[in-house]
Amino acid sequence: MITAEDRRELYLGAILLAMVVGHWLAAFYYAPVDEHQGEVYRIMFLHVPSAITAFASSAALAVFSVLGLKQRSEGSLALAKATAEVGLLFTVLTLATGSIWGRPTWGTWWTWDARLTTTFLLALLYCGYLLLYAAMPAGPSRIRACAVLGILIFADVPIIYKSVTWWRTLHQPPSMLRAGGSTMEPEILWTLVLGMVILCLYGAWLIRFRSRNIRLADTLEAASFDQLQT
Amino acid sequence: MMNSPFWRHYRTLVSQGIQAELADLERLVSPVLFALTTLLLFAFAIGDVEPALRVHIYLAETFLTALFALQINFSRLFEPDRQDRVFDLMRTYPVDHTAWFLAKYTLVLAMGSATLGPTLAFAAFVNQSPSQPLFSWVVVGVAAMALAGLAALGVLLSAMTLKANARQILYPLLYFPLATPVLLAAVQSSQLYLSSGQITADVRAWLGLLLGFDVIYITLGALLFTELVDES
Amino acid sequence: MEITKLSFAFRHRRLFHDLSLRVGAGELVHIAGPNGAGKSTFLATVAGLLTPGAGTVAYHGSHGPIQDRRDALEYLPAEANGLYLKMGATQNLQFWSRLRGLNLSPPEIWTALTPWNLNHPLLRDGFAVEKFSTGMKRRLALARLQLSPAIGWLLDEPVYGLDAEAMTIFTTMLAQHLAKGGFALMVSHDLLPFAGLITKTVVIGSKSGTAGAA
Numbered sequence: 001m002i003t004a005e006d007r008r009e010l011y012l013g014a015i016l017l018a019m020v021v022g023h024w025l026a027a028f029y030y031a032p033v034d035e036h037q038g039e040v041y042r043i044m045f046l047h048v049p050s051a052i053t054a055f056a057s058s059a060a061l062a063v064f065s066v067l068g069l070k071q072r073s074e075g076s077l078a079l080a081k082a083t084a085e086v087g088l089l090f091t092v093l094t095l096a097t098g099s100i101w102g103r104p105t106w107g108t109w110w111t112w113d114a115r116l117t118t119t120f121l122l123a124l125l126y127c128g129y130l131l132l133y134a135a136m137p138a139g140p141s142r143i144r145a146c147a148v149l150g151i152l153i154f155a156d157v158p159i160i161y162k163s164v165t166w167w168r169t170l171h172q173p174p175s176m177l178r179a180g181g182s183t184m185e186p187e188i189l190w191t192l193v194l195g196m197v198i199l200c201l202y203g204a205w206l207i208r209f210r211s212r213n214i215r216l217a218d219t220l221e222a223a224s225f226d227q228l229q230t
Numbered sequence: 231m232m233n234s235p236f237w238r239h240y241r242t243l244v245s246q247g248i249q250a251e252l253a254d255l256e257r258l259v260s261p262v263l264f265a266l267t268t269l270l271l272f273a274f275a276i277g278d279v280e281p282a283l284r285v286h287i288y289l290a291e292t293f294l295t296a297l298f299a300l301q302i303n304f305s306r307l308f309e310p311d312r313q314d315r316v317f318d319l320m321r322t323y324p325v326d327h328t329a330w331f332l333a334k335y336t337l338v339l340a341m342g343s344a345t346l347g348p349t350l351a352f353a354a355f356v357n358q359s360p361s362q363p364l365f366s367w368v369v370v371g372v373a374a375m376a377l378a379g380l381a382a383l384g385v386l387l388s389a390m391t392l393k394a395n396a397r398q399i400l401y402p403l404l405y406f407p408l409a410t411p412v413l414l415a416a417v418q419s420s421q422l423y424l425s426s427g428q429i430t431a432d433v434r435a436w437l438g439l440l441l442g443f444d445v446i447y448i449t450l451g452a453l454l455f456t457e458l459v460d461e462s
Numbered sequence: 463m464e465i466t467k468l469s470f471a472f473r474h475r476r477l478f479h480d481l482s483l484r485v486g487a488g489e490l491v492h493i494a495g496p497n498g499a500g501k502s503t504f505l506a507t508v509a510g511l512l513t514p515g516a517g518t519v520a521y522h523g524s525h526g527p528i529q530d531r532r533d534a535l536e537y538l539p540a541e542a543n544g545l546y547l548k549m550g551a552t553q554n555l556q557f558w559s560r561l562r563g564l565n566l567s568p569p570e571i572w573t574a575l576t577p578w579n580l581n582h583p584l585l586r587d588g589f590a591v592e593k594f595s596t597g598m599k600r601r602l603a604l605a606r607l608q609l610s611p612a613i614g615w616l617l618d619e620p621v622y623g624l625d626a627e628a629m630t631i632f633t634t635m636l637a638q639h640l641a642k643g644g645f646a647l648m649v650s651h652d653l654l655p656f657a658g659l660i661t662k663t664v665v666i667g668s669k670s671g672t673a674g675a676a
Binding site: 239242249254271316394 | 536547
Binding site: 019068121123125127128131132135136139141142143145148149151152153155159160162163164166167215 | 383386390391392394395396397400401403404407408410412413414417418436439442443446447450454457458
């Protein structure tokens with residue numbers, strides 16, 4: 001049985017997904033060919049927005065975590081957990097697309113580029129968050145512990161990025177993954193920005209949808225527990 | 231002022247913590263033994279190193295070992311409190327929570343130093359060579375700065391995972407990614423110093439990062455610890 | 463102490479709702495209810511371990527309401543004693559009493575251990591508490607309770623595991639505490655020894671959770 005609210009939610013999701021796909025089409029047909037890299041560079045239109053969404057998720061995680069500390073509610077924890085899951089999804093997407101981009105362009109599947117490395121660490125941190133969530137029994141302790149971790153993750157990401165950037169610049173010339181570089185044709189730039197916005201919106205929808213899913217699963221579990229009691 | 235409840239709680243908790251450590255010496259000895267074993271493992275795995283790389287390898291394995299050994303100290307910090315619901319009872323007592331954090335932080339600094347000291351000494355000892363004396367007070371200073379921040383993170387994570395299952399693997403999985411900047415900063419700054427012999431601007435930059443990490447994590451530690459143990 | 467409309471729900475399951483209770487000096491409140499009803503949860507909430515979903519707990523001293531009720535309350539959990547297992551009896555008691563501002567010397571502690579048959583030179587110092595029997599640990603916890611300056615006691619199954627002699631000592635201690643103006647909230651399956659002392663009963667069950675005078 002799908003309620004009216006669910007239907008609206010799914011419509012919204014479908015629209016956003018259509019926008020994402022539409023953006024990919026623009027990426028393939030509208031944006032011009034890059035003079036240096038040819039067609040392959042187009043994967044950047046998925047890679048960079050994924051990265052932006054992944055890191056924006058860490059900010060969202062921090063917000064929901066602070067909310068969790070203030071309200072101590074299961075709702076804020078569900079939102080935070082959903083954010084960690086979505087964040088993990090987009091970090092993995094970023095790493096995969098980065099890898100696919102790197103191979104034909106520079107000959108390697110992986111490079112210790114500052115941004116990729118930080119994304120990898122962020123993926124590990126999201127995993128850690130989900131592990132903590134799974135390792136603790138439901139209740140106020142879990143809400144607080146996960147909230148603290150969410151804040152710690154958000155606080156550490158800039159420090160990690162800074163340290164890795166310095167680490168790489170000391171030993172190598174600046175990042176090879178010039179996302180378009182300083183001279184980007186307007187079509188490319190706009191397509192990129194559009195991609196960032198759309199993907200972030202889609203990510204936000206995913207978070208909301210998933211968090212409601214988590215709350216529903218919680219309610220079901222509680223209801224089944226009550227069945228045992230009576 | 232020194233007799234205010236805050237300092238009274240702090241002193242009581244610190245002296246109790248020290249007594250708890252002395253009552254169970256294994257807690258202090260195991261991390262050191264672990265560090266020495268790890269250094270040995272590194273030596274076997276790496277073998278002979280050409281002179282140009284020797285300093286870097288020495289610093290890398292020293293700080294890695296320190297990170298691993300300190301993790302043991304940190305993750306076991308609240309072990310006495312986990313037993314018999316001591317932690318819960320403490321939360322029902324009128325203890326100033328910031329004093330509680332400060333006391334645990336002090337204890338972890340003491341325990342960490344007791345682990346770091348022998349680790350640094352032994353690492354320098356086994357890695358020395360006639361041409362390249364490896365012991366340096368600057369390295370000790372860098373290690374101390376690293377400990378200052380890691381200790382705060384350690385206390386916080388310890389309190390967070392108190393009621394979690396699979397703590398033994400969960401703790402390192404959370405701790406290591408968060409601690410990577412410290413590892414980078416420690417190794418880079420030490421290496422730059424040892425290879426050039428002076429504190430260059432680059433060294434200062436890394437030390438600045440380390441200091442930033444320390445400040446952020448000590449502050450976050452004090453703030454968030456109270457959130458973890460408060461009732462409301 | 464005044465408890466107003468306390469509510470606690472765990473994952474949609476309401477343990478108690480709109481529970482109000484007033485406890486005055488010399489009162490012993492018995493918290494009753496079937497197993498798993500939430501009696502321990504109620505005590506833990508009053509003690510400050512858990513945050514209620516709604517409602518307040520306030521403690522009014524002789525000079526007016528106090529900010530931190532933990533100064534006035536001492537909590538004894540069920541099935542746990544809050545003792546550092548690797549340390550001795552005297553050390554444990556010294557530590558906990560110091561947190562409440564009492565600086566007791568070892569002889570003073572030993573005096574407190576005597577009624578509980580724990581004041582034996584080989585037991586009281588340098589003997590790790592983890593080697594105590596269950597009953598001995600409980601008696602040590604009760605000795606800590608006796609030393610505490612707290613006016614309100616929150617007791618969760620205080621005499622579980624104690625032999626008859628220790629139970630008598632506890633009953634006497636409780637009576638003295640109430641006579642001096644203290645109060646206590648107690649969960650206990652053993653009611654017989656305390657029958658004469660109980661002034662109120664609160665039932666926490668699946669249906670209602672409101673105070674009723676007994």
